[in-house]
Amino acid sequence: MFSIAPNARLRPTPFLNAARAEGLKTAMVYNRMVLPASYGNPEEEYWRLINGVSMWDVAVERQVQITGKDAAKLAQILSPRDLSKCKPGQGKYVPLCNHRGTLINDPILLKHDEDRFWFSIADSDIWFWAGAIAAERGLDVQIEEPDVSPLAVQGPKAVEVVASIFGDWVRDLKYFWFKETELEGMPVAVQRSGWSKQGGYEIYLKDGSQGDKLWDIVKEAGAPFDIGPGSPTTPERTESGLVSVGGDTDANTSPFEVRLGQYVDLDVEDDVVGIRALRKIAEDGPKRHQLGLKLQGDAPAPLGFAWEALTKDGRKVGDMTNCTWSFRLKQNIGYALISVDMQAGDQVMVQRPGGEVAAELVELPFL
Ligand code: THG
Numbered sequence: 001m002f003s004i005a006p007n008a009r010l011r012p013t014p015f016l017n018a019a020r021a022e023g024l025k026t027a028m029v030y031n032r033m034v035l036p037a038s039y040g041n042p043e044e045e046y047w048r049l050i051n052g053v054s055m056w057d058v059a060v061e062r063q064v065q066i067t068g069k070d071a072a073k074l075a076q077i078l079s080p081r082d083l084s085k086c087k088p089g090q091g092k093y094v095p096l097c098n099h100r101g102t103l104i105n106d107p108i109l110l111k112h113d114e115d116r117f118w119f120s121i122a123d124s125d126i127w128f129w130a131g132a133i134a135a136e137r138g139l140d141v142q143i144e145e146p147d148v149s150p151l152a153v154q155g156p157k158a159v160e161v162v163a164s165i166f167g168d169w170v171r172d173l174k175y176f177w178f179k180e181t182e183l184e185g186m187p188v189a190v191q192r193s194g195w196s197k198q199g200g201y202e203i204y205l206k207d208g209s210q211g212d213k214l215w216d217i218v219k220e221a222g223a224p225f226d227i228g229p230g231s232p233t234t235p236e237r238t239e240s241g242l243v244s245v246g247g248d249t250d251a252n253t254s255p256f257e258v259r260l261g262q263y264v265d266l267d268v269e270d271d272v273v274g275i276r277a278l279r280k281i282a283e284d285g286p287k288r289h290q291l292g293l294k295l296q297g298d299a300p301a302p303l304g305f306a307w308e309a310l311t312k313d314g315r316k317v318g319d320m321t322n323c324t325w326s327f328r329l330k331q332n333i334g335y336a337l338i339s340v341d342m343q344a345g346d347q348v349m350v351q352r353p354g355g356e357v358a359a360e361l362v363e364l365p366f367l
Helices: 016-021 042-051 071-078 126-136 158-166 168-172 208-225 234-240 275-284
Strands: 026-030 033-038 054-057 063-067 090-093 103-105 108-113 116-120 142-144 149-154 178-183 186-192 200-205 228-230 288-295 308-312 315-326 331-339 347-352 355-362
Touching (some): 016 033, 016 054, 016 208, 054 208, 063 071, 063 126, 071 126, 103 126, 126 142, 149 208, 158 208, 186 208, 234 315, 234 331
Parallel strands (some): 054 228
Antiparallel strands (some): 063 142, 108 116, 178 186, 308 347, 315 331, 347 355
């Protein structure tokens, strides 16, 4: 394998020094930043998330901040989910689509106030997108990427760790709700969230010079619970049915195809980007849907850099967009983006680099 040369366009995160000191072994690129991906023992990192508590540098989840008189208007124009009932201090999972109804990002929206929002984004350039839409619509807003970096604390024991740092109020936070506060002089926001189904929080550090300090505080508070470093965990997110936009989606994927239709409100105003296309797609019915795949074979065989074709009787019916070894199911599992003619219970063949492998289609989530 090769390593990636440091350069000024590939941004470090405020936690990267700490992650390297913990023995970081693998990283990915996300939002033009370094995303720590493994500390050398994926199985141990997985079980720590399932049974204990894990801390993740997810500063790559950048905040696109919208402020100003028309901030609420722009937030709604960008998102086909109805935000009219969203309150200050509340977060919501919101798909973003282009004018064709293609899913382009799936942020968590944090509403600070009527005139201040953060889109906590997945991997695509929403700062450009929001700026272009705002200018074309003549809206009175400022759009920035502020100095904000989330550190995730995930797993069933996360609540104990985060409560020991901030106090018992964190136990009462509802999912995706957040509060801005201070920790030993550091400005932070604490939110109940994270890209796993094992529960937990994200601490958004609002001062990038203090990454080491926040890391050490969480590490020390977590020591009695055997906390360790980890990262967004592909086997767990796959078992749990979470979508990776850009990984599980392509240039023609609508939210309906990847089980995000529940976050689309078709009766939002006509000025919402993509809503006309989404109404049409909903009316015609999506051509593909997302199902799970259980593959035959007892050796881990993760997906590489590309999707793998799914065939039925020699004819292509879809793609496998993700594949990983499930430590709980003890088999390779994946996601199919596949013709709606194919259903859970059907058998398909996966055209893998090493030869074809039989698989069964199942409903998501696996667990
Ligand atoms: N944390 C923060 N920002 C992020 C992510 C994160 N931005 C990008 C990416 N991750 C967004 N993706 C998701 C996707 C799903 C969930 C969280 C982040 C999630 N979904 C639950 C589910 O699907 O069951 C609940 C959704 C709901 O019903 O509201 O948790 O990790 N800061």
